[in-house]
Amino acid sequence: MKYFSTRDKNLNLDFKEIFLRGLAPDGGLFLPKVVKRYSTSELVNLKKLNYQDLAYEIISNFCSDDLKPKLTNIIKKSYSNFFDKNVVTLKQLDHLNFLELYHGPTLAFKDYAMQVIGNIYEEYLSNSDQKITIVVATSGDTGAAAIYALANKKNINLFVLHPENKVSPVQRKFMTTVNAKNIFNLAIKGNFDDCQSMVKKMFMDEKFRKAVNLSAVNSINWGRIVCQIVYYFYAFLRMDEDKISFAVPTGNFGDIYAGYMAKKMGLPIDKLIIATNENDILHRVATTGKYEPKGVKPSISPSMDIQVSSNFERLIFDLVGEDAEVVAKLMKDLSNNGSFTINKDQLDKLKKDFLSCRVEEKETLSIIEKVKEDYNFIIDPHTATATKYSLDNINSKVIVLCTAHPFKFKDTIENKLGIKINTPPQAKNLMDKAENFDTLDLNLQQIIKYILDKTQ
Ligand SMILES: *Cc1c(COP(=O)(O)O)cnc(C)c1O
Numbered sequence: 001m002k003y004f005s006t007r008d009k010n011l012n013l014d015f016k017e018i019f020l021r022g023l024a025p026d027g028g029l030f031l032p033k034v035v036k037r038y039s040t041s042e043l044v045n046l047k048k049l050n051y052q053d054l055a056y057e058i059i060s061n062f063c064s065d066d067l068k069p070k071l072t073n074i075i076k077k078s079y080s081n082f083f084d085k086n087v088v089t090l091k092q093l094d095h096l097n098f099l100e101l102y103h104g105p106t107l108a109f110k111d112y113a114m115q116v117i118g119n120i121y122e123e124y125l126s127n128s129d130q131k132i133t134i135v136v137a138t139s140g141d142t143g144a145a146a147i148y149a150l151a152n153k154k155n156i157n158l159f160v161l162h163p164e165n166k167v168s169p170v171q172r173k174f175m176t177t178v179n180a181k182n183i184f185n186l187a188i189k190g191n192f193d194d195c196q197s198m199v200k201k202m203f204m205d206e207k208f209r210k211a212v213n214l215s216a217v218n219s220i221n222w223g224r225i226v227c228q229i230v231y232y233f234y235a236f237l238r239m240d241e242d243k244i245s246f247a248v249p250t251g252n253f254g255d256i257y258a259g260y261m262a263k264k265m266g267l268p269i270d271k272l273i274i275a276t277n278e279n280d281i282l283h284r285v286a287t288t289g290k291y292e293p294k295g296v297k298p299s300i301s302p303s304m305d306i307q308v309s310s311n312f313e314r315l316i317f318d319l320v321g322e323d324a325e326v327v328a329k330l331m332k333d334l335s336n337n338g339s340f341t342i343n344k345d346q347l348d349k350l351k352k353d354f355l356s357c358r359v360e361e362k363e364t365l366s367i368i369e370k371v372k373e374d375y376n377f378i379i380d381p382h383t384a385t386a387t388k389y390s391l392d393n394i395n396s397k398v399i400v401l402c403t404a405h406p407f408k409f410k411d412t413i414e415n416k417l418g419i420k421i422n423t424p425p426q427a428k429n430l431m432d433k434a435e436n437f438d439t440l441d442l443n444l445q446q447i448i449k450y451i452l453d454k455t456q
Contacts, residue, residue: 019223037265062226102402143162152180157184168411192306202447247387248274301380
């Protein structure tokens with residue numbers, strides 16, 4: 001399988017190259033040249049597969065031939081760390097359908113892709129003399145998932161940038177209590193978008209990128225999208241429906257884009273519902289066509305406190321008729337004028353596949369309360385934003401993606417609602433462990449110096 005960039009269709013790179021690079025050299029995102037489409041009868045045949053075998057089936061469509069023989073083991077090893085023997089659970093409570101994606105080691109859906117990615121890195125690097133540096137910006141959950149996936153892996157150093165005081169205490173503890181020589185946690189004085197922008201600038205710094213052999217595991221990494229396609233298939237195949245919608249708590253547009261890919265691959269998805277908190281850039285663009293980042297407002301669903309939604313560029317590529325020059329121009333508009341606008345035809349195209357909703361803090365809390373009272377089920381604040389659509393549309397068939405375990409936002413749920421949350425086995429003793437991280441200013445040169453010092 002060969003890949004090109006959303007800003008340059010002439011690129012022709014193989015899976016290993018795009019996997020290790022993350023971001024395309026022109027600043028665009030990688031896309032595959034061919035997308036396999038499953039027929040209805042092929043889909044029926046997939047019903048009998050367990051999660052691991054289905055993951056092999058889906059992921060092998062996108063990787064290179066040399067990785068395929070290793071893939072079965074990589075997948076098996078990755079999901080052996082999960083606390084649910086089926087890997088994911090589809091919980092049906094009346095007309096509500098919840099896909100629990102928090103049974104991995106760090107209690108959020110990020111583990112589903114990150115564990116596999118960690119083992120692919122190991123496959124590519126363990127027998128080479130190549131050393132790489134991974135830098136990742138996190139709004140709370142990516143960092144922990146990356147740390148658990150990469151701790152003590154050979155030839156890899158991982159630097160995790162989180163916004164200081166803007167992640168939940170449980171989220172921070174998951175990141176800062178892992179004791180491994182190749183893991184470095186940095187609290188940055190800024191918000192998530194600032195951290196993400198630092199990482200993007202590091203990739204643009206050719207000298208630095210080469211000096212440390214920089215690689216990315218943010219949701220722009222195509223490998224993550226591919227692994228996330230799997231659970232859309234898995235959930236659909238376990239429902240007895242001809243067509244189904246998915247409601248997805250959304251920030252960087254990675255998870256929901258995986259759902260869009262699943263639809264392109266033939267999965268009969270009706271609508272993908274973009275759920276946001278008050279940081280609503282995606283809701284605004286999906287209703288007005290104007291993509292315009294505004295200031296980030298901290299919320300009780302911090303993993304969605306994002307205003308620069310990187311993976312949206314992959315959707316734009318389709319909306320503008322797969323014209324890389326138009327994508328490059330829109331991205332230039334964004335950096336020059338602070339916004340871009342898609343035209344009416346492009347917006348109509350978007351609306352064929354997507355709906356959106358924006359949920360304010362007060363309503364998020366009341367949704368958590370209602371689901372607990374009516375269904376005796378506790379959801380986290382991210383999941384609550386997507387649950388709104390299900391509660392408001394009781395006659396449509398919707399699966400809500402539960403992106404994090406409520407324990408990760410224990411303080412919010414317990415303090416504001418008085419709902420007590422049991423500690424899952426993944427978090428046993430977590431709160432008593434010593435933390436290890438350094439705090440740095442939002443200053444690119446200082447962060448670069450820190451990374452150089454630790455890696456040379
Ligand atoms: C990362 C995250 C999201 C947002 O996912 P994207 O792929 O960035 O859209 C939503 N909820 C939780 C709990 C997350 O960790």
